[in-house]
Amino acid sequence: MKLLVLDGNSLVNRAYFGIKLLTTKDGRYTNAIFGFQNILLNLLSAHHPDAVAIAWDEKAPTFRHTAYDGYKATRHGMPQELAEQMPVLKQLLTDLGFVQVSKPGWEADDILGTLAAACAARSALQDHPLLEGVFLCRPLPFGAFEAVRNSLRNPS
DSSP: OOOOEEEEHHHOOOOOOOOOBBBTTSSOOOOHHHHHOOOHHHHHHHHHHHEEEEEEOOOOOOOOHHHHHTTTTTTOOHHHHHHHHHHHHEEEEEETEEEEEETTTTHHHHHHHHHHHHHHHOOTTOOOGGGGTTEEOOOOOOOGGGEEETTTOOOO
């Protein structure tokens, strides 16, 4: 089974900031939705996964905020034009049947790491079939993406 796991916040930010502001005739912003769907379609076409999980950050503080007061202290908030697109994008993904995962106090990359660790924990063997086709995707510079296949194997 091929599982594609995505950091939704990372991808939607890349889409939002990578595409000029687009709007519908009635003025609703759509550039992040458009860009996210393009990225998703390209990943699906390139990797042909059997399943997709999209992880999202929640607004709630994480354990990192508790441990370190300055965590993301200098980061700007989400632009209003992007925030307006988030519920529409998430509803569209739901309507298309994509699994979306979020948990208060967790960031999307924590969820991705947990999914990866859960897959790895189910196997004591380096080449266990459960790990065949597992992909972790992360954005790279210049709009490229890296899909790391079988990244959960134990080093030998």
